[in-house]
Amino acid sequence: MPESSTSPISLDDVLAARERIASFIDPTPLRRYPTLDAAIPGVSLLVKHENLQPTGSFKVRNGLATVTALSSAERARGVVGATTGNHGLGLAFAGRQLGVPVTICVPTGNNPEKNAALRAWGATVIEEGADYDAAVGVAQRLVESEGRTLAHSTNNVNVLAGAGTMTLEIHEQLGDAESLDTLIIAIGGGSQAVGALTVARTLRPDLEVIGVQAAGAPAVHDSWHAREPRTTERASTFSEGVATRSTYPLTFGALLDGLADFVTVTEAEVADAVRTILSTTHHLVEGAGAMGFAAARKLALRLQGKRVGIIFCGANMDTAVLRRILNREL
């Protein structure tokens, strides 16, 4: 049962999702890096390593939570998802584990390494439409014509519950003795943030959750500050995991209600964060995976003396983009 009028899921939903997905993926590490801390003096960072999920992003939690919740009739007819990659990889991974056919609709010109990975995990890939929101339309067509179940990347309670298992895991890894003051979450559709808010409300009520979005794709950020949904014409960022152009009905209310703040970071700030994370931790993160660190650096004054959780939420950076980042063309 929802715990407030704005919460689309409850802690029980998250606990149930964790029960369903636990046999398919191991907990990811929660780590400190003295070398990374040195880059933001006065702030103590805890890194949640979702980049180490088998598909390279936290979205495998969402995909598994979605597919494991389907009836056997639904599983037989298969699943269709629209995605720029990570949501689709999560579905593809889940489909392979559970024997469920998965079709993924991606926008034209999508990250080629993500497309290759989708196919390698056994998904059928349909490349059509100008951006993520257009790919959603293509997926909807398949639902109507082929009877497949749409696995929306955000507007799906099982997705939100799956995403919440990450924060549940952080809570348990910290234990009773360890505190966490702030958790910074990159927001595309908002599944990870709503999952975090749901878990924090009950288990860590003092935890402040801050959202971050790309300055070139600020629809949810702008809406949050305006207190009403806004859309943007374009989503212009190399962080394709958060390149959305609108809010989502299932998450926006909870974000409005629960986030302590919502900031944006520029492409240059994200690129610099990718470089710093690489050179200090030697972990490759994609743009969305670097945004927590970029935001923490931006908010360094306000976060002085605090213990701040950041999420390396994905690793699936295209090599061509990485090359541009290392050459300081981004």
Added chain:
Amino acid sequence: MPESSTSPISLDDVLAARERIASFIDPTPLRRYPTLDAAIPGVSLLVKHENLQPTGSFKVRNGLATVTALSSAERARGVVGATTGNHGLGLAFAGRQLGVPVTICVPTGNNPEKNAALRAWGATVIEEGADYDAAVGVAQRLVESEGRTLAHSTNNVNVLAGAGTMTLEIHEQLGDAESLDTLIIAIGGGSQAVGALTVARTLRPDLEVIGVQAAGAPAVHDSWHAREPRTTERASTFSEGVATRSTYPLTFGALLDGLADFVTVTEAEVADAVRTILSTTHHLVEGAGAMGFAAARKLALRLQGKRVGIIFCGANMDTAVLRRILNREL
């Protein structure tokens, strides 16, 4: 007790090392990547993710196994190690966990990110000498002048036993049902390979272990084929983790006795392997960490139909080197 005249350690030594280090590090994943498999048709790869150790390399096993074996008097006097980085990071991590002072001698011009990480983990860093073997001389001086215990990166039974815990972990992760035909190990001093041979001899006697070294630093490879120790004047490779110029007394006999084959890979082959691993798995590996894949690709014909284990043994690639690799300057 050694199990043959050429084996410096026994399986019991490995089991004892695992017992000592188990509370400090978690097992690393053993994974398949359909995208990586596609790069070597006909060969099924299993990746052991030592790049995900807290210090970014398998050497944390060796450091922990060494420091936990010291007496309290030795711990109080502190440890000194010579290293191009990863062995030192392992010692520094162990020293921080156990409250033991650690001094690390690195060659002049050593990978700056490894130096920064050594200091961030609390080690004192002394940068002196032209290469790894010269840094060993500097460390020896500190042993004599300050009474510190030398933690040699190879000639130390605790190091070898610690390194062996990796193969023990692979054995257990595979379980009784799963087979592994071949394990490819990058060799600098040979700790990881001798550890693997020790574990395999008892627990997986059919497992073939193949060594790989850089063509520009082939001392152990050349010695293995000559059946007697050879030294080289230089160790010319960007894979500094395996940039040795000689064999080591404690490991050479076991390598001679146990390895099924020993090959070299060129700098270009390693650079290409780093790029392929990045673009298919989105894991950053340093040169030594890419050599298993490079060797598997080189030996593809011979490995057809086989299940081959490769080790992403380290992640600590300097960003400047990575940039050159992505720009195809290496």
